[in-house]
Amino acid sequence: MIRKLILSLCVALGCVACEETLPAYNTSWCGVQFELDETSLNPEVYSYSFVGKDEALTKDTIWLTVRPQGVLPEKSSRIKLEQYVGQEWKYIYGDDGLIADSILRVIPRQAEAGVHYVPFDDERLAELLTLDAGELEARIPVIVLRDQSLRDTTYTLFFRIVDSEDLKAGDEKRCNIELRIADCLSRPSAWDDWFFAGIWSRVRHEFMIKVTGEDWDNEFIGSLDQNTRNYYLYVFNRELRKENAERAEQGLPPLRVDPNDPNSELTFPTVAYW
Incomplete structure (x- = not known):
């Protein structure tokens, strides 16, 4: 009997200890992430080509959907995007067909700000890269530019949502986009x-x-x-x-x-x- 009482007391004390170590739930976290097509094998990959467009067209806009995460913002909040360097692992196989070595390499032909797209910190985009108060989704632009280099080569823009002064970046898997830009068939x-x-x-x-x-x-x-x-x-x-x-x-x-x-x-x- 005494043994059972001691065990019960230990369990109770253990539960109290667990409750005291649990972190407090954050009720003020505001985040944002892209709304991706879950039916696609590569939902984070987008393509745009100027092929077939009027020759006078020098730039175009791609609209992407974002959704808030956590608490809905109570004011118009800034969404911050940044370009990053796209990299990939290249695997080297031995005679036995197994991986013998690997190299992390920079993916070639990456888009250049001001040449292939309007930089994300351009003041013309400031009012468009926002999530309004109470808004359950928003469409934000990426403006691509028709540079001569796209005539025979596809360039890739790797970019992501990062923390702004108003909104945190959401799920990493839903914050990264790979946009292929071309003026030739791709x-x-x-x-x-x-x-x-x-x-x-x-x-x-x-x-x-x-x-x-x-x-x-x-x-x-x-x-x-x-x-x-x-x-x-x-x-x-x-x-x-x-x-x-x-x-x-x-x-x-x-x-x-x-x-x-x-x-x-x-x-x-x-x-x-x-």
């Missing part, structure tokens, strides 16, 4: 390795634009349902047969993904499985 972020029309290549992309008159950018891809995808696959296969027949009459080989590789003939699936 793979849209919505075109992953399981894309219904096949793995991306410039020849494939150009052919799809040619036969449909659509840009096949993220916005257009996102508008397609399965029936529409199947329709387009029918069109691609039909028009590819015509194209190759015309090429044969001219003594040319079938259209190839790589013109220098005879084993890379362009093909399309017949059915979209998703």
Whole structure:
């Protein structure tokens, strides 16, 4: 009996000790993070291309959605963005197929402020990079610039939400964005390795634009349902047969993904499985 009383007392004292060590709940924390598309394999990756836009267009705006976290701000609060250096691990494999070494390298061709995009501290953006009092979501801009260097190269802007004087950065996984900027054909972020029309290549992309008159950018891809995808696959296969027949009459080989590789003939699936 005495032993049971001692055990009960120890448990009670232990619980009290636990309660005393718990940190106080922060009821004043205000944060913000991006609203990302959870259906995408790479929701943090965005693409923008000036291809197909009027030649007089020298800049354009990409709007991103943010949501508050914690307590809703009671005043108009500043959202702070900053560019960071994108890096990736490059793995070196041994003869046994196992990783023998690794190198952390800087990803090449990163966007330059004032050349490929308007700097985030530009005073023209100050009123737009805000979250108003009581607002459950806001759209904030990234302004991209049409530099000559984009004509043949895709540049990537790595940026993130960081703490401002008003708002803290939210979940790290939802505060980082990778934006690919180009004025030449480049793979849209919505075109992953399981894309219904096949793995991306410039020849494939150009052919799809040619036969449909659509840009096949993220916005257009996102508008397609399965029936529409199947329709387009029918069109691609039909028009590819015509194209190759015309090429044969001219003594040319079938259209190839790589013109220098005879084993890379362009093909399309017949059915979209998703």
